[in-house]
Amino acid sequence: MDTIDISQNIQDFKQVFENESRIIFSAKFGDGKSYFLNEFMKSYDEKKNDYYFITLHPVNYVVEENRDVIEYIKRDILFQLIKDNHIYDFKEGYDKIFDAVCNKESLLKLGDFVASIIPIEGLKDGYEALKDFASTIHEKYKSQDVLHVVDDYLNGFYGKSGSISECDAFTCLIQKSLEQMMAKSVLIIEDLDRIDPAHLFRIMNVLSSQVDNPYYSEVPNGNKFGFDKIILVMDYEIARHLFHHFYGKEANYEGYMNKFLNTLPFKFSISQEAKRQVSDRLTQIFSTSDVLNLNGPVDLSNGLNPDEFSSLDSELNRLSVRRCKEFLDDNISAHIKPEWRNNKIDVPTELDLVKLIYCLRFFTGFSANMIFEKLMDCLYDEFAIKLFFPLFCIYTRRTHIYVKYDNIIFECYYDTETKLFQIEQTNSWNDAKMVDFQKIKDATRKMKDAILDLIIG
Numbered sequence: 001m002d003t004i005d006i007s008q009n010i011q012d013f014k015q016v017f018e019n020e021s022r023i024i025f026s027a028k029f030g031d032g033k034s035y036f037l038n039e040f041m042k043s044y045d046e047k048k049n050d051y052y053f054i055t056l057h058p059v060n061y062v063v064e065e066n067r068d069v070i071e072y073i074k075r076d077i078l079f080q081l082i083k084d085n086h087i088y089d090f091k092e093g094y095d096k097i098f099d100a101v102c103n104k105e106s107l108l109k110l111g112d113f114v115a116s117i118i119p120i121e122g123l124k125d126g127y128e129a130l131k132d133f134a135s136t137i138h139e140k141y142k143s144q145d146v147l148h149v150v151d152d153y154l155n156g157f158y159g160k161s162g163s164i165s166e167c168d169a170f171t172c173l174i175q176k177s178l179e180q181m182m183a184k185s186v187l188i189i190e191d192l193d194r195i196d197p198a199h200l201f202r203i204m205n206v207l208s209s210q211v212d213n214p215y216y217s218e219v220p221n222g223n224k225f226g227f228d229k230i231i232l233v234m235d236y237e238i239a240r241h242l243f244h245h246f247y248g249k250e251a252n253y254e255g256y257m258n259k260f261l262n263t264l265p266f267k268f269s270i271s272q273e274a275k276r277q278v279s280d281r282l283t284q285i286f287s288t289s290d291v292l293n294l295n296g297p298v299d300l301s302n303g304l305n306p307d308e309f310s311s312l313d314s315e316l317n318r319l320s321v322r323r324c325k326e327f328l329d330d331n332i333s334a335h336i337k338p339e340w341r342n343n344k345i346d347v348p349t350e351l352d353l354v355k356l357i358y359c360l361r362f363f364t365g366f367s368a369n370m371i372f373e374k375l376m377d378c379l380y381d382e383f384a385i386k387l388f389f390p391l392f393c394i395y396t397r398r399t400h401i402y403v404k405y406d407n408i409i410f411e412c413y414y415d416t417e418t419k420l421f422q423i424e425q426t427n428s429w430n431d432a433k434m435v436d437f438q439k440i441k442d443a444t445r446k447m448k449d450a451i452l453d454l455i456i457g
Contacts (some may be wrong), residue, residue, distance in 0.1 A: 003035065004274045004325055012038050016266050021229050024257070024265040026236035029194065032270025032321075033233055037188060051229075052183040054080045058199065059191040069199040070206055070224075074170045075188070077225065081177050088177040153180065175226035177357065184228040193234040197242040204232075208260040236265045274324035276315050281328060283310075286352055290383040293315075312360075327362060337454045347394050348419055349454050353387040353444070358455055368452050376445055385410055385440065386423050392440040393421075393446045402429040405437045 013036075016023060041053050054077055068306045081087045140430035178185040192200050207224050222231060237258075243253045257265075283289045292313035319327075335348050335358055353375075360371045379387060385403050389412045393399055399414040411426040444451075 004032075004270055004277065004321060006032075006036060006039060006270065006273060007267060009036065009273060010043055012082055013040060013266055013268075016263060017229065018210075020262040021262055022223075022262050022442075023229070023231045023235060024261060025231055025233045026267045027233070027269060028235050031268075032192065032273075033268065036268055037190075037231075037233065049183045051186050052084075052086065052181055053186045053188060054227075055188040055190060057190050058203070059194045069195075073189075073203070074174065074225075077174050078170060081174070086177055086181060088173055091372075102285060125208075147333060149207065165300055171225060178226045178228075184231045185226075187225065187227040188231045188233065190233040190383055192232055193238040193242065197246040200234075200239065200242060200291065201246060204256075204260055207232075228236040232260070238268065253419070271321050271324075274321045274328075278316055278319065278324045278327055279313065285332070285355060285359070288383065288386075290381075291356070294378070294383070315363070322371070323363075327359075330362065332358060335456045337456060340379065341450055341453050345394055345450075346416070346419075347390060347414075351387075351390045351451075353391065354454050356387065357451070363454070368455050372448055372452060376441065379441075382408075382410060382423070382425075384435070385412065386421075387439045388444045389423060390414070390421055391444040391451070392435070394450075395443040401433050401435045401440075402426070403435055403437055403440060 008449060013025075017040075023379065025033065025037070027036070037055070041051075044050050056073060056076050058069060058072065078087075193205065207230060239257075240253050243256065244251060247256075279289075279292055282291050285291075294312040316324075332355055333350060336354055338349060340347075340349060357368050357375070358369050360366075360375075361368050364371070382405070385405065389403075391400075392401070393414045399416060401412050403410045403412060409426050409429050410423055410427065413422045414420075415422070
């Protein structure tokens, strides 16, 4: 079984993505967000080099102090840059990095990072480059004249781990690495609603701290690391509960999120998309959305209970994504016999009532006989006339009648040449051809055995 077609959803998201720099992608846990994002990233041709994606999963971090979560994020970004051979060629431009963050704390942290990646296979080139870089900065640092007191003071903030204004050697290295790329850089941080609320809002605060802040006008793209675009992945409503639990019920969640957001959250649910596609197919099969409003004893969990009435549309919500996909792939015609038991019947077998019984059997697993009986009890109005009239034609051999239901007159006609049924409202009628609704229903009931015989299996 293939997956649900989400190509239209991806196109919708692309429209938002390509016009915004900060996006929240909202989906419930287990509702297809990772699959969606993978398909979204694959939709861009790597050869065209339009976008470079880095995806982080902070739910895997084991963090003791709140401020450390940003250090883990920096570490993972650097790992990805080195792995993809996108690290900044600082041999040509280290002076700018040195001038921005030349302090002992940054150098010590850089040394720790270099040491931490030594055992990792495949990172030798990155390690050698970082080692040369650290050595060069260290030599220049020793030869520098005493800086102005204000520069030392500011550098203390820039190099201070956990500070919102922190811009140490790692941060600057990330910024420079992204800046020199031809592709636009995109940071995706997944599962933010599954981490400690303190860490979630720490990440939000740091990433949004430089938005519209004149003191950070030189920061590339106005965010912490200089990414062209940032996508935060979470359940927006779960994050709302976490926010009020963390900051209090009176705190303004929308105002807080609007500091980061350029637009409304993009919401996605693969289960809702699957259900929508099933609804669309049913509407297409029966040429009307009335089938979705079918009210009757269709309870998918408890069976066909005459005391429980609900719409088919609401019951579809209980279907799994897998079951929805199976229905979308199912060839209904393959389950309906091409000929009636009595070969003298010159009416197509793929009637709407036959297809409806099959569809309900597919959704519920109950017998066609049980479904038929309950449908006879609950079907009414124009949709019922459309279902019953073809059986009335077979049983009575009449091809043109009028039916009155709820003070509305319907003209019903069967074209024996095209084998098409036409049913529409009318303001004029022939009393001699008027048939009571109950009579076409009774004729259908008398055709029960022939109807059920058409369904294979």
